[in-house]
Amino acid sequence: xxxxxxxxxxxxxxxxxxxxxxxxxxxxxxxxxxxxxxxxxxxxxxxxxxxxxxxxxxxxxxxxxxxxxxxxxxxxxxxxxxxxxxxxxxxxxxxxxxxxxxxxxxxxxxxxxxxxxxxxxxxxxxxxxxxxxxxxxxxxxxxxxxxxxxxxxxxxxxxxxxxxxxxxxxxxxxxxxxxxxxxxxxxxxxxxxx
Numbered sequence: 001x002x003x004x005x006x007x008x009x010x011x012x013x014x015x016x017x018x019x020x021x022x023x024x025x026x027x028x029x030x031x032x033x034x035x036x037x038x039x040x041x042x043x044x045x046x047x048x049x050x051x052x053x054x055x056x057x058x059x060x061x062x063x064x065x066x067x068x069x070x071x072x073x074x075x076x077x078x079x080x081x082x083x084x085x086x087x088x089x090x091x092x093x094x095x096x097x098x099x100x101x102x103x104x105x106x107x108x109x110x111x112x113x114x115x116x117x118x119x120x121x122x123x124x125x126x127x128x129x130x131x132x133x134x135x136x137x138x139x140x141x142x143x144x145x146x147x148x149x150x151x152x153x154x155x156x157x158x159x160x161x162x163x164x165x166x167x168x169x170x171x172x173x174x175x176x177x178x179x180x181x182x183x184x185x186x187x188x189x190x191x192x193x194x
Contacts, residue, residue: 063104064101064102064103064104065101065102065103065104065107066099066100066101066102067081067082067099067100067102070100070102070107072114073104073107073108073113073114074107074108074111074112074113074114075114076111081102081107081111082100084110084111085100085102089110090102090106090107090109090110091103091106092106
């Protein structure tokens, strides 16, 4: 169901000073939608007429740097920033009082911002540290035991290798003794014919 339209002259609401129009709505009951009168300025006039309070226009202003703020944001001197503006490396707007207004994106296109320092982490809980120390001690004891086992195996293998080497030398000496001629040489007489 569509509601009929009322002309703006008849729909003028005297309490708010706004023009209203009855708009089509899916429900059977139309509602009033406030309209800004054709006479009147921008955002400040609109909001002051609706709420009766002037808005804070600073929150709608874009963020900009002054020369000093730009120097602090980049870690450069004010003179360096000013030279870059004069050489048209950075675009900036000169205000009526002689100061500069610099767009942050334009400034950081040329100069890197100062990195934000991270705060040190708070000290961990002492109970948690004690648990971690105990865990590390257990791991260290386990590694020491493994090292001792490895050293014992290495010592046993060295001892066996030394025994086998000694046995091999003895066997080689015995074999050499068996293969060499152990007989006494024949005695020759001093007389060649005898």
